[in-house]
Amino acid sequence: MSGESAVSVKIFNQTYRLATTRDRDAEYIQRAAAYLDEKMREAAEHASHRAPLDIAILAALTIAEEVIKEQQKKDALLNKADEQIDSFTQKLNSEETSTDGDSPSPRF
Secondary structure (H helix, E strand, O other), X not given: OOOOEEEEEEEOOEEEEEEEOOHHHHHHHHHHHHHHHHHHHHHHHHOOOOOHHHHHHHHHHHXXXXXXXXXXXXXXXXXXXXXXXXXXXXXXXXXXXXXXXXXXXXXX
16 A cells, blocks of 8 residues: 555553554554553553453453543533523524514614
């Protein structure tokens, strides 16, 4: 593939070379790898003497929990925004209904 390059990342003392097609993808991969490395090290602190695969699974579960919590927050914000939009729409509609016959004529 043309334009493809590799980025090296270190996760839990292992180096991985990952393919990327854009420079910004390389930055994203490095940030994601650093985050995963951090989560794996945190998991290892709480689960000493475990195999790296076990540590990876614990880290993945922690990250999954974070993602689910953030999705729930996002959904709650979207629901609140929808409720506010519905409320504003109802107010606008009720004002339009109450002023339909009473609209003043334009003044020139």
